[in-house]
Amino acid sequence: MSMLYDEGHEAIANESRRVLDARMDKGRLLRLLESVGEYDQAFWNTAVEQGWSALAISEEHDGLGLGLVELGLVAQAAGAGTAGAPFLTSTYGVAHAIENSGDMSAKNGWLPRLAAGEVLASVAFTEGSSPLPTQPSVRFADGKLAGSKDSVTGGLKADIALVWASIEGAPALVLADLAAAKRVPVESFDNSRLLADIDFSGVEATLLATGDAAQELALDVLARMAVVTAHEQVGGAEALLITARDYALTRKAFGQPIGAFQSVKHRIAEMYGLVEIARANCIHAAASAGQPDFLVAAADARLSATEAYDTAARDCVQVHGGIGVTWEQGLHLHMRRARTLAMEQGNMLFWEDLLVEQITGVAA
């Protein structure tokens, strides 16, 4: 489905950009890279204060009753400042799963607290290289989980996790209380993502869906989170495009601004093309949520936004030359975030295969 942003959307976009411009601090983000177990608390406080945690939760559960389009705009602003780590996307994914499960007590118990930002949630689907393994090794029985998931985003501080598990061989979506989970921090190139290897053995959990229903809901959650991430990637890519453009206008070499050299000029023009194509796919995907072609639209957005952010990270640094690879200048914040977002919600091969299966019916 195609749509144009209305004044309400523009307001959300401008306000979130304004607030984050005012509150984000490169120095703080650089420090976070070097400490394992810390995340950008200041961003999350802002997200809660601004109601971003409640944005896509239904009004009956104390949310704002908005959707993927609006959350996407916030994610885009967050992506521009390499903010958002790591709960903006995962909280939405978990809330969406709970809203769409039949479990009233889970809804009433968790949604208001997720909306209020009192509870931090993460999503534990991936095992190894599979974002959604057909036979999850984590097992659920008698209200308890067994097994573990590695490098779970947000896992170090999350209170609850939406876990992709198996119940007597069938897939299951369960909601786990992480209070009793054993977690080992993972040192990564983007430490504020709070990655953790989580051992769920003996952890209590609630069953949200099983079998085909679980499969369908899990795929919907993954695709929706991929669309939020794609908006984040577009925000990051656009920020890099502007940074590269501005640098090319001011930096001089051989007696003229480097932007006058076609190698620089065309590189930046190509970046623009990737950003606009990805942006158009993101808007279309966000507006298509819940419709039959949503998975295809999500895959289009995911593929083009990842290509845009990765290319912009490579090329913006290249345009900057030496200064672009210094720690203080901080372009590597985008380089690192681009890599993180390319991996979270599944790598490109997974999405290429999913897209082709959707449009041809042929599995990989």
Place this chain on the structure above:
Amino acid sequence: MSMLYDEGHEAIANESRRVLDARMDKGRLLRLLESVGEYDQAFWNTAVEQGWSALAISEEHDGLGLGLVELGLVAQAAGAGTAGAPFLTSTYGVAHAIENSGDMSAKNGWLPRLAAGEVLASVAFTEGSSPLPTQPSVRFADGKLAGSKDSVTGGLKADIALVWASIEGAPALVLADLAAAKRVPVESFDNSRLLADIDFSGVEATLLATGDAAQELALDVLARMAVVTAHEQVGGAEALLITARDYALTRKAFGQPIGAFQSVKHRIAEMYGLVEIARANCIHAAASAGQPDFLVAAADARLSATEAYDTAARDCVQVHGGIGVTWEQGLHLHMRRARTLAMEQGNMLFWEDLLVEQITGVAA
């Protein structure tokens, strides 16, 4: 194996380039594109007169007893002028198969006549998209063949064909006399290749090898032809590189030679890189014939030379702008030949898979 060209090699390279520069005629090649069933007789006469048809055939069979390195140099000169169509490569492939079969009468009967250029030979291995199908549909029994091969290069005028067939389920390499074969011309974008759909039903043939021996010999023949083709591709790519460079130096736009614009300048520099990498792989592969790593070296040459020629064809036309797409200017001769050579001896996916199987032991 690595090697340097000696004076003898330089002499072959210069002489073949000199003779072809003098005798090739763009107008003739353009006319050939528009007539089905004709080929560049003038080139073949030159090839025979210069002894190129005898180059790689052993001296005991009236050849010059040289090898792939020398033939490669001739192929490179032919490629530069989009000459060589289509028997330079196939005659070598067939002769090599006969030389390496145990069949004395075939050797004595065919090799001297192939060396003398009295007999035209083509290679009929491919079926559909597979350059060397595991179960060839063409069957050999009681000295006769059954079945057909499509789009056989040189098939319209060849006197004999080396055919990849099966004998009681096992692969077989047979030599067929095409006098009695039914041939239907194929209209292609490069008509001087003399493509034909050949119906072998009832055609008499001699068995050269069966089973693993046939498999091994056929793969060796295919790899050797791929290395000759790679030299042809490097010759073509290098000619396009020089043409683009010269045009960029003389053609002016906005008051300066277009070669002063980095988009043009860097495009041509990238072409140079592709050509030199492919050339180095070709020399290494030609010198490695008969050695354990030959298949890997042939695949390296095949992949890099195809990339070089395809890219050079695209980019040289692009550098020329409007004039580059006219019929008379003739750059499309290279565009068409690049496509033909990318397909003959098997497409890139086949060679990527073959290379990876060789170095990892894992089949596709």
Place this chain on the structure above:
Amino acid sequence: MTDLETYRDRARMWLESVASRFGREARMGLSVEEDLALGRQYMAARHDAGYAGINWPAEFGGQGLTHIEKVAFDTEEMAFGMPTGYFGISLGMPVPILMRYGLGEASEHIAWVKERVLKALRGEEIWCQLFSEPAGGSDLAGLRTRAEPDGNGWKLNGQKLWTSWAQYSDYGVIVARTDPAAAKHKGLTYYWVDMKAPGVEVRPIKLAGGDSHVNEVFFDDVRLEDSQRMSPVGGGFGVAMATLMIERYVATDSGGFGPHLDLFVDLMRKLEINGRPALSDGRVRSAIARNHAMRAGLESITTRAMLMMQAGMEPGPEGSLNKLVSVRSRQKLSEMAIDLSGTGGFHFDPNAPQKQDWGSSWINAPTGRIAGGADEMLLNTIAEKILGLPQDHRPDKGVPFNQIPA
């Protein structure tokens, strides 16, 4: 159902009703001349049916509707392969420019213009656009064709190149240099010219794919009345730019004017790679997925541009990405389709339509990457006009044209 959807449906119904007479099948095997004759009949039928000049004023024989209906009809029509190619440029740029700059004051002249417009709409007359020149390439303002004062009119001498359909054209619009001593952008004037006038010679140019729709056009002392002048003397570059700007909103094609991605998928369904179905090969899946994502993005850009126009807003500049991105990718996708077809990939029909046939799409792709703005020019435009990056070094800037070294 919105009015637009109703309009679109009615259009499709009419197109289906005439498809058997004018559509793809009816055109199979026709010579260019026969196909052009059929095209003229189709244009007349289209005008009678009320689908010609959709967004043109009624007084000129148009329908007085908006650009939205026009794009909607064009999109539907594209699917039928109607013989409209010969009239695309004529009705796309020269005739609209004639309506805008060619009227003048004299009423009999206005009547004459209206007659031209009507005949062009009905395919009875064709107009061409005489801009590019041998020395010019991407540099329009570098043109050398001269118009010198000649009594109360002008005398035209010079040569144009890459003029599409000139061999079938009755009239053309042309930019000529009237002041060689002025800076190159300043010394140009814009005229219309009678292609049948004495001194006009048209020579078709054969292209790499084998067809000859473009031409060289020579002008030898061709007489122009001053009433044929469509710009102030020395003000021709502006009108030329206006002509080219019109191209911007012409219906785009995310397939780069080559085959639809579905045709690639259909082809792959039939093929094998090393004994396995092509569609299950990661390289093929990657090509399909990446092209799908790219094309979907371009289509969303176009759809949103239309929604903005419906809402009375100016669409964003990202519309200018379409040709650059789509044609470039079409070239490589066509190569892949041919290569993976194996023995079948060698088959070639020089007259096959580019939008159905991979061989034809491949051989004509370079023309697509050059005609109507080469890739490099489009990248420059994006960089300079949209992103505000500096122009390339331009030694010719502000220099009198006759002092720029050739």
Place this chain on the structure above:
Amino acid sequence: MTDLETYRDRARMWLESVASRFGREARMGLSVEEDLALGRQYMAARHDAGYAGINWPAEFGGQGLTHIEKVAFDTEEMAFGMPTGYFGISLGMPVPILMRYGLGEASEHIAWVKERVLKALRGEEIWCQLFSEPAGGSDLAGLRTRAEPDGNGWKLNGQKLWTSWAQYSDYGVIVARTDPAAAKHKGLTYYWVDMKAPGVEVRPIKLAGGDSHVNEVFFDDVRLEDSQRMSPVGGGFGVAMATLMIERYVATDSGGFGPHLDLFVDLMRKLEINGRPALSDGRVRSAIARNHAMRAGLESITTRAMLMMQAGMEPGPEGSLNKLVSVRSRQKLSEMAIDLSGTGGFHFDPNAPQKQDWGSSWINAPTGRIAGGADEMLLNTIAEKILGLPQDHRPDKGVPFNQIPA
């Protein structure tokens, strides 16, 4: 077995004999300072064993052999991960330049130079190369550091940037501007400078990957004797170019100074893609095959260059392709290795060696694409020096330096 092969074998045997003391394992977990100390020990041992200054004259403590033996030893040594990094630039450019341009006439000065060279060979002293500046970037001749006449010597003021290992250096070679009124290439002079002299301040710069081997260096009224001058006054650019030319024949790496392709294959053996072995996926096979073909080509170029040198011929210019092509591909291959590793791909150790670890290879790849000639500069060099294409527009050419707008 040829002499070269014998030499190579003996070298490998020696390297194996000391690997446990100095090699990759021995270095694990060492701080930079500890690693540097170990490196100094290794350099001394290497000199004692007769593998230092292999192609340098014996009178300077070298072995008096040819470039062939040097490259052979370097290639063997590379496999052991010895702590030589700190001395690479020192022995690569500044010290050879000192031998070539720094001798002068005075015998006591010659003795002093020989002492410096010997100490550098044994790792007791380190030299750095002070070329790049904040304003400079790829434009060496745009440097602003000034050397003004000061009695019988010079007074140095200004700032250098990206100076590798300056924080550990005893001496450096430097280019400074002595005539701001001359054209930018003409007003430069070349000196050596004592890095411990008063007025020299070194500030390490932390890079994206977290390490700090490059520095800012500030010069505040630093005194230079005229005997420290290594070029004619105003003739510094030529010596600077000679310094950079030396880099050309430094041992190349078809892996772009990242992990060997075998490590990528080993990783893929362990991974699955959508339930199937990664090695059987067409996309993975394509990446392996294309990188193999590219690297094999670069290696054949290098091997043939060595054969030519053995045969006393000048190798072709294609050697200059190596860094451009290999580092660029390494960047994307590293991204792919990380992404396909799934949950394992997030693990990151900022101190892991670039040639073994994909994360480290990826994060440092951009530095590789910029240091020692950015991609764009290398493409210009190929286009201009090898293919004879025109230089870019250079508004600064021939203009007095102090009249070029900053």
